[in-house]
Amino acid sequence: MAKDDINDDEVAREKSARYQKGWEALTAIHGETGMAVMEEMKKTSPEMAACVIEYAFADHYARPGLDIKTRELCTIASLVTQGGADRELEAHVTAALKAGATKQEITELILQMTIYAGFPKALHAMRVVMDAIEGA
């Protein structure tokens, strides 16, 4: 498949119902900051941006069965545990607050993560999270 065909594929991809559904979920959850991050990723890799929008947002966050606030808190728990994802951690703290989580709920969660992820990861996360809360 030639490079031009791939570019054509990407254009078609963005017009699909799945992509549109994902973009709407992204916008509703992460607002203008989330849109800006995706526009930036599209310049780096349109395929990667499409994977995020289609798989993470259309196939998961847009599904019923678990409210966005709980989804965001669980994502924070996963990010603290794997470490090395400060950028995503900040974005999901902002999204959790937007979905109705309180500052106290988020900090209680980080404290609880000392049990499961260990202290070095939880201590680092507390610094990142408090900065994101101040900036929100």
Place this chain on the structure above:
Amino acid sequence: MAKDDINDDEVAREKSARYQKGWEALTAIHGETGMAVMEEMKKTSPEMAACVIEYAFADHYARPGLDIKTRELCTIASLVTQGGADRELEAHVTAALKAGATKQEITELILQMTIYAGFPKALHAMRVVMDAIEGA
């Protein structure tokens, strides 16, 4: 410090307000299964059992600021992400159900974890979680 002094310390430790507060939280959240696991761990290592009861349960789960259902779902997210903790995963699925989480909320969470923890960990967790839900 001689071995006997350490044993005396353990006896005193179990009488402390902190240990009692932790044991109550453990009982409320994990029921008889949780108590049995801790009695078994006390035979292996009374110090380790005391750390779990005092630190995890008295210092964290007994704190206000985040409800037990959300704490349990976030713990599940962390356990799926780090992998290798099937025993804890089962226990926290049972505790999440006991705290009012639905089967669908838990399975949605595991599906969402494909995004953050990757497919191999989420696929394995889905098998463990579905067994725990059946057995609950």
Place this chain on the structure above:
Amino acid sequence: MAKDDINDDEVAREKSARYQKGWEALTAIHGETGMAVMEEMKKTSPEMAACVIEYAFADHYARPGLDIKTRELCTIASLVTQGGADRELEAHVTAALKAGATKQEITELILQMTIYAGFPKALHAMRVVMDAIEGA
């Protein structure tokens, strides 16, 4: 959304072009064993099976730009590094052989992983991989 609507969604999902494309890629790469694993996963969680077929197989393995043999060897490298995924490791060793990788290429890769994933993970992987090669 009621449970019946979700089941209807799953039926519609399996008829989609994306699901069909993924199922074809799965069949071509993993053969009857892969189909059996997916049928089993569908009983545990039809949503999880659909995520694997649609996202892993339709959105990635079916894409041009990287041959299946190289994709499989890179997947093996990732699985050895994260650990705890013996079942997937076996399946991808079988798929790598089917795609034309030699036994020696796979064992060289596992030896090389001592450098990046450390010896405990590589030693364990060598045992799993050699069993999979014998059984292939």
Place this chain on the structure above:
Amino acid sequence: MAKDDINDDEVAREKSARYQKGWEALTAIHGETGMAVMEEMKKTSPEMAACVIEYAFADHYARPGLDIKTRELCTIASLVTQGGADRELEAHVTAALKAGATKQEITELILQMTIYAGFPKALHAMRVVMDAIEGA
């Protein structure tokens, strides 16, 4: 390079001063159990066994500058932290005891690992370690 040449290489490899030095260190630290594990690994993959003997034992454990007891305790700390290495964990507990570590030193270390590796990994390790101590 043909398969026979590789086998010839392995024979030559085992005669090298580096291999011999590693084998002596392995024998001194892990005794007959360690030798048996390596003989088993040689049947699975002679190259992997040679990597362990040459790199781990000749290039590291045989070096001066850090005593074997401390090396073993640090290895245990690393294994608890990465998880999924029960077999190595047992072997290094036995080696630590052989090098003069006390049962109490090893269990204190596992308790301390709750701080850095998190409770699920430390709890699992305590079970494995206590079994290894009983069996030693």
Place this chain on the structure above:
Amino acid sequence: MAKDDINDDEVAREKSARYQKGWEALTAIHGETGMAVMEEMKKTSPEMAACVIEYAFADHYARPGLDIKTRELCTIASLVTQGGADRELEAHVTAALKAGATKQEITELILQMTIYAGFPKALHAMRVVMDAIEGA
């Protein structure tokens, strides 16, 4: 529970015997740098600072059964293995030197970690550790 009650709890917490015991262990092991790090963390999250002082220092480092030098070397092994904890790694290298570890013992440990944590983590740690040794 209102915010003021939580603040009152924190004040009471710092007066407890457990907190005082932890603060003394922290001061003895990490000196003025450790105290400064904790004062900084108290501004970010007094609860997190209390968890570190009470759980890590009062409940573990202040316990008999394993000397501080060995505790510090094992902590370094754990931090190298999990990665992403440069700040803690520096602090524990300084503490290990203060507890009597030699520069050579620490660098031998980092070399040994190539076996268990893999080369990328050990190479990165060697850079961080050598900087901490120079600055000590």
Place this chain on the structure above:
Amino acid sequence: MAKDDINDDEVAREKSARYQKGWEALTAIHGETGMAVMEEMKKTSPEMAACVIEYAFADHYARPGLDIKTRELCTIASLVTQGGADRELEAHVTAALKAGATKQEITELILQMTIYAGFPKALHAMRVVMDAIEGA
């Protein structure tokens, strides 16, 4: 063993056939950039530099049985999965291109890693990889 003896050992080490074989493989695969990184590491820790040259390059990359292009792509897969190794990731992207991998093969691999390593690690890797490709 005194410090001078260790320095003498290092000088002898660099003259060995194994070290020379490793240095040649390093030069062939990573070119002048790789040599510069090793010269820098020799100033930080000559023993660590020797471990990389001898173990990674002489004992693995110089072995037959797996071509350098595939070795480099598999190393990239491992580095994305473990995270926290941007410096090595850049170096191995450059080496993969030098060994004949195309830009598209590398980006397809990073996209595929969303499945196994999760999105946060793959998204971060895509940014690092695209920078390395631009700079190559």
